[in-house]
Amino acid sequence: MMTKVMRSKGVAIAALLALVVLAGVGCKKKIADPFPASGAVTGWDKGEKTQSFNAANLYEYIDGGAEQYISAGVVGVSTSDYKFQGSLEATVDVYTMKATGGAKTIFDADPPTIDSKSVPLGDAARLYGQSVVFRKGPTLVRITAFEAAPGEGDALLALAHGVEGKLQD
Amino acid sequence: MQNRREFVKEMVAGAAVLGAGTKYAWGQGKVAEKSRVVIVRDAKLRTPGPAPDEKRVTAMLDHAMQTYYSAQNPVQPWKQLVRPGQVVSLKMNALGGRAIAPSVALVTAICERLQQAGIKAGDIVVWDRGSRDLEAAGFKLSDAPGAVRFVGSDKAGYEDAAVSYGSVTTKLSKILTQSDVVINMPVLKNHNIVGVTMAMKNMYGVINNPSTMHGTGCNPYIADLNMIPQIRQKVRFVIGDLKTGVYEGGPTYRPEYSWNEDGLMVGEDRVAIDTISAQIVERKRAEEGLNTLDQKGTPLTYIATAADAQHKLGTNDLARIALIEQRIA
Numbered sequence: 307m308m309t310k311v312m313r314s315k316g317v318a319i320a321a322l323l324a325l326v327v328l329a330g331v332g333c334k335k336k337i338a339d340p341f342p343a344s345g346a347v348t349g350w351d352k353g354e355k356t357q358s359f360n361a362a363n364l365y366e367y368i369d370g371g372a373e374q375y376i377s378a379g380v381v382g383v384s385t386s387d388y389k390f391q392g393s394l395e396a397t398v399d400v401y402t403m404k405a406t407g408g409a410k411t412i413f414d415a416d417p418p419t420i421d422s423k424s425v426p427l428g429d430a431a432r433l434y435g436q437s438v439v440f441r442k443g444p445t446l447v448r449i450t451a452f453e454a455a456p457g458e459g460d461a462l463l464a465l466a467h468g469v470e471g472k473l474q475d
Numbered sequence: 476m477q478n479r480r481e482f483v484k485e486m487v488a489g490a491a492v493l494g495a496g497t498k499y500a501w502g503q504g505k506v507a508e509k510s511r512v513v514i515v516r517d518a519k520l521r522t523p524g525p526a527p528d529e530k531r532v533t534a535m536l537d538h539a540m541q542t543y544y545s546a547q548n549p550v551q552p553w554k555q556l557v558r559p560g561q562v563v564s565l566k567m568n569a570l571g572g573r574a575i576a577p578s579v580a581l582v583t584a585i586c587e588r589l590q591q592a593g594i595k596a597g598d599i600v601v602w603d604r605g606s607r608d609l610e611a612a613g614f615k616l617s618d619a620p621g622a623v624r625f626v627g628s629d630k631a632g633y634e635d636a637a638v639s640y641g642s643v644t645t646k647l648s649k650i651l652t653q654s655d656v657v658i659n660m661p662v663l664k665n666h667n668i669v670g671v672t673m674a675m676k677n678m679y680g681v682i683n684n685p686s687t688m689h690g691t692g693c694n695p696y697i698a699d700l701n702m703i704p705q706i707r708q709k710v711r712f713v714i715g716d717l718k719t720g721v722y723e724g725g726p727t728y729r730p731e732y733s734w735n736e737d738g739l740m741v742g743e744d745r746v747a748i749d750t751i752s753a754q755i756v757e758r759k760r761a762e763e764g765l766n767t768l769d770q771k772g773t774p775l776t777y778i779a780t781a782a783d784a785q786h787k788l789g790t791n792d793l794a795r796i797a798l799i800e801q802r803i804a
Contacts, residue, residue: 365686436730452574
């Protein structure tokens with residue numbers, strides 16, 4: 307019994323070491339944590355859950371929308387909800403692509419709207435009425451609010467800057 | 476509650492069939508007369524908050540159902556649609572979160588009418604593929620006995636045995652197979668593969684392997700999937716929430732490409748529903764200066780396939796669709 311427990315512990319430690327090695331060596335593009343903590347961006351609180359999907363199960367998150375990302379070389383997406391001043395809710399999606407070109411492909415696929423405007427953020431960014439999208443290297447970030455609210459654009463942009471600051475160069 | 480007289484009929488196309496009653500043979504796909512599609516809109520549907528006005532949603536639902544069934548009171552249509560003792564489920568499209576999902580107010584109103592028609596609360600199931608999606612759309616998961624259940628197929632599970640039709644081999648959600656009647660509750664969205672997703676595409680949420688059916692514009696997968704007997708026969712009515720539509724960038728919620736349609740669409744013919752839905756999205760795209768779905772490379776081939784001689788799921792022939800559009804004053 308004792309031998310079995312020790313063997314299990316050994317396997318667990320080996321697996322943990324392997325994960326550490328993989329995280330440090332093999333996944334340099336991986337973002338450690340792109341999500342600002344509650345209060346890190348004025349007025350914004352992060353939801354409890356952060357969910358992640360890879361290319362294989364991305365459809366569970368965005369259904370047929372996954373195809374576009376897979377074609378562009380998506381590695382995965384992490385997503386978390388935020389709340390601004392206790393009311394305005396938004397979702398932050400951080401897509402990691404295999405290469406910068408993939409993020410550009412997705413970004414460029416969205417036609418501008420009459421009320422959208424380019425903003426200085428990352429490599430390229432566009433602010434819409436209820437959302438902001440930007441790319442930085444192989445990362446594409448989409449922040450979407452679920453309702454219109456006064457001052458929403460400024461709040462979303464502030465959160466976007468908070469996320470951008472946590473992305474690795 | 477608004478009296479029907481308080482509604483103003485804006486436009487009636489195919490008014491001659493108003494009192495005739497569409498003869499749609501379930502399981503045979505035979506359209507003997509024009510397929511009716513009723514759209515009711517209410518410009519005052521919205522409140523300052525994110526949720527629509529509950530009373531106006533109920534009024535809109537009643538008006539749409541009474542118009543469709545030529546009924547004199549709000550409960551009568553439901554008595555034609557369901558019978559006491561049946562298990563009735565509402566298949567949502569909640570994937571896009573609460574901004575582009577059937578509203579809680581609409582679902583609540585439907586559950587109330589079903590109970591007034593004799594369906595026990597415990598025999599009503601509100602569901603979608605993922606529990607997470609239901610929660611994101613504002614529904615509280617619940618499996619309490621005797622109450623309306625809110626559950627995802629991920630929790631309820633799928634049948635062990637696969638079913639097939641044409642290009643499709645899949646396992647069905649147990650919620651579907653255990654339902655006597657399914658009410659399809661889609662939302663109106665552009666879809667970057669199929670052009671428009673509404674009634675038929677929503678059936679991707681009743682199976683275990685939707686990701687395997689997105690090639691070639693989901694064609695003929697969507698039509699074949701809807702041919703599977705359990706889907707074709709049990710999914711008897713469509714109540715589409717048109718509060719918000721997405722005309723570009725779908726099927727996810729894209730506020731920058733969304734608009735307020737502030738309406739409700741009902742009907743039995745899933746192909747006719749999708750045909751009219753495609754027209755609405757195309758109209759909006761034109762208003763926004765975008766190219767057509769065909770030009771974009773997402774032709775609506777699955778709708779034509781569903782209407783073809785092999786499938787006969789309904790009609791995509793506008794001459795055989797009686798579109799009744801009304802607006803609440």
